[in-house]
């Protein structure tokens with residue numbers, strides 16, 4: 109399958125390129141702004157590297173000539189990034205797909221774009237742009253798209269076990285980059301899996317072994333509870 113990956117220099121996209129280039133049946137093209145960010149061992153296994161900007165529809169349209177499927181891991185900084193990068197980028201990708209008869213699209217967005225999410229407040233701007241991505245995709249029924257809704261992404265060097273669920277997060281609020289990559293690559297190559305997830309938002313959570321140690325968050329909650337108890341007994 110001829111697959112083009114957008115955002116292949118980011119933390120999720122680089123896992124997609126690394127894992128994808130280990131798979132026999134994929135001929136992968138990476139669409140990037142900075143080819144020097146792709147490690148040499150991965151670059152040497154890619155079919156092609158196209159240098160372009162996803163905000164430029166011409167770059168995107170040309171890159172999609174002859175492709176059969178698309179994975180997009182595009183993203184931007186929550187502080188100083190292009191505000192509508194995800195939504196404008198995906199519009200250019202989908203329009204390019206239409207021009208070139210490419211049907212299959214799997215992309216990553218944030219779980220904060222689920223209708224009710226505690227993360228929405230923190231990631232408001234990015235979440236709003238991901239909502240625009242979803243609103244746009246809902247009008248693009250001619251494309252077989254699926255959106256993988258990631259919670260907090262942890263950079264990993266390999267995959268583990270994970271769960272997915274349509275329309276909600278199936279477990280914890282953490283996912284490994286290689287688990288995202290594994291799902292995106294298997295969904296885009298497996299027609300039955302893609303059909304099951306077409307036009308759907310798919311939540312994903314990685315399974316992590318229970319740590320016996322106190323995490324910083326657990327420790328902070330414990331300190332807060334202790335402070336409330338002490339204050340109660342002191343003042344009452």
Ligand SMILES: NC(=O)c1ccc[n+]([C@@H]2O[C@H](COP(=O)([O-])OP(=O)(O)OC[C@H]3O[C@@H](n4cnc5c(N)ncnc54)[C@H](OP(=O)(O)O)[C@@H]3O)[C@@H](O)[C@H]2O)c1
Pocket residue numbers: 114115116117118119120121139140141142145160161162163181182183184185193194216217218219234258259260261262
């Ligand atoms: N990080 C999290 O915890 C988290 C959680 C949930 C969801 N998400 C969402 O999941 C997606 C992937 O996240 P990530 O952390 O893997 O992203 P990331 O590391 O920030 O990578 C973003 C990718 O998009 C590329 N890009 C940005 N602007 C571009 C442009 N104008 N033209 C072409 N490429 C461009 C970047 O290229 P350069 O290398 O050239 O900048 C990079 O390859 C994002 O949409 C993000 O909002 C992230």
